[in-house]
Amino acid sequence: MSHEKFNELAFYTLSQTDPFFIHQLAVDAFAAQAADERTKNITLVFAVVGLYLFVEKDFTGKQVQDAHVKLSRFKDQLPEIILPVERGSITIDDVLKAENKTNKIKAWSRSVWGSFKSNQSVVEAFCSTYL
Numbered sequence: 001m002s003h004e005k006f007n008e009l010a011f012y013t014l015s016q017t018d019p020f021f022i023h024q025l026a027v028d029a030f031a032a033q034a035a036d037e038r039t040k041n042i043t044l045v046f047a048v049v050g051l052y053l054f055v056e057k058d059f060t061g062k063q064v065q066d067a068h069v070k071l072s073r074f075k076d077q078l079p080e081i082i083l084p085v086e087r088g089s090i091t092i093d094d095v096l097k098a099e100n101k102t103n104k105i106k107a108w109s110r111s112v113w114g115s116f117k118s119n120q121s122v123v124e125a126f127c128s129t130y131l
Contacts, residue, residue: 005092006030012101021061022102025054025109026095028064032112033087045078045126046071051113052123054106067131074130079122088112 009030013023028050035044046068053059053067088111090104098104116123 002092005096009092009096009101013105016102018102019060019062021065022105024050024061024065024068026105028054029088029105029109029112030092032116033091035083037083041078041080042075044081044083048081048113048116048119049123049127051109051116052120052127055110055113056120067127071126071130077126077130079126081116081119081122084115084118086115088115 006026009026010023013026016022028047031039031043031047032051035047049071050064050068053064054061059067088108090108090111092108095101095104095108
C-alpha cells in the first residue's frame with residue numbers, strides 16, 4: 001500500500017472540522033490493511049482496537065484516539081493479533097475515488113474490521129481489562 005496515497009487521504013481527513021475525527025479511522029484502517037510481519041505489534045493492536053471500538057462499540061474517531069492514549073500505558077500487555085490473508089474488500093483507492101470520503105472511510109473501517117473478526121475475543125479482553 002502506498003504511503004503517498006495515505007498522505008493524500010490524510011490531507012482530506014485532517015482538513016475536516018467535524019468533531020467525529022474521521023482521521024483516526026483512516027489511520028487505523030490503513031494500518032490494519034497494510035500490516036505485515038514487519039509491522040510493530042503496537043501499530044497493529046492499536047489499529048485493530050480502533051476498528052473494533054468504532055464498529056462494535058460505536059466510538060467516534062475522537063473516542064478511539066482517547067482510548068489509544070489510555071491503552072498506551074499498557075504497551076507491555078499487548079495481545080497477539082493474527083493477520084488474516086484477506087483484509088477487506090474496500091481499499092484506500094476506493095476511498096480516494098469516493099465522492100463522500102467520510103462515509104467511505106467508515107465503510108472501509110467496517111470492511112477491514114470484518115477481516116480481523118477472528119481476533120475479536122482477544123481485542124475485547126484487552127479493552128475490557130485496560131480501558
